[in-house]
Amino acid sequence: xxxxxxxxxxxxxxxxxxxxxxxxxxxxxxxxxxxxxxxxxxxxxxxxxxxxxxxxxxxxxxxxxxxxxxxxxxxxxxxxxxxxxxxxxxxxxxxxxxxxxxxxxxxxxxxxx
Amino acid sequence: xxxxxxxxxxxxxxxxxxxxxxxxxxxxxxxxxxxxxxxxxxxxxxxxxxxxxxxxxxxxxxxxxxxxxxxxxxxxxxxxxxxxxxxxxxxxxxxxxxxxxxxxxxxxxxx
Numbered sequence: 243x244x245x246x247x248x249x250x251x252x253x254x255x256x257x258x259x260x261x262x263x264x265x266x267x268x269x270x271x272x273x274x275x276x277x278x279x280x281x282x283x284x285x286x287x288x289x290x291x292x293x294x295x296x297x298x299x300x301x302x303x304x305x306x307x308x309x310x311x312x313x314x315x316x317x318x319x320x321x322x323x324x325x326x327x328x329x330x331x332x333x334x335x336x337x338x339x340x341x342x343x344x345x346x347x348x349x350x351x352x353x354x355x
Numbered sequence: 356x357x358x359x360x361x362x363x364x365x366x367x368x369x370x371x372x373x374x375x376x377x378x379x380x381x382x383x384x385x386x387x388x389x390x391x392x393x394x395x396x397x398x399x400x401x402x403x404x405x406x407x408x409x410x411x412x413x414x415x416x417x418x419x420x421x422x423x424x425x426x427x428x429x430x431x432x433x434x435x436x437x438x439x440x441x442x443x444x445x446x447x448x449x450x451x452x453x454x455x456x457x458x459x460x461x462x463x464x465x466x
Contacts, residue, residue: 344401
């Protein structure tokens with residue numbers, strides 16, 4: 243089975259721009275979660291989608307949004323980028339909603355200049 | 356607000372000895388705790404978990420201890436191996452509500 247894939251792997255943007263990141267979960271997995279990893283804050287939960295519905299949301303501003311498609315692929319969008327948005331964005335998928343069996347992708351490293 | 360804290364950013368241990376990684380939390384609503392291991396350029400992988408109704412969970416060389424009154428959990432690795440060198444994150448979960456991670460501890464196991 244192919245693992246979780248994320249595109250692009252690396253991205254450079256400037257302040258004020260917007261960005262869309264993509265995540266393809268493991269085949270058959272219906273839950274997709276997004277996380278932000280920064281050196282200072284560690285891993286922070288952004289949101290979780292299950293069957294195209296956002297079921298849980300972390301403590302991030304409305305500039306961070308996402309969606310899930312009928313094939314379980316998910317996209318995350320960040321608008322009006324700020325320097326502090328520079329981070330590794332990780333996507334994880336699972337069959338249902340079980341953090342133990344979450345499988346993480348390699349991440350998208352975003353640099354905001 | 357950092358509801359989950361790993362106060363040691365790094366830890367160095369000799370091969371064969373015990374590694375102890377610590378994690379503190381502030382929200383008593385957290386009901387479930389997990390440890391993840393992360394190698395460079397890879398996503399985190401689940402390691403071990405513990406429910407708040409237990410105070411210890413063991414899986415091979417890895418044992419997690421939970422002290423609810425102190426809001427503290429720790430991961431013990433015995434014996435430590437060079438392949439254990441990675442960044443370890445603890446996570447705390449309020450089911451159906453929230454999940455918070457610590458900042459991570461970089462473990463280096465020296466041969």
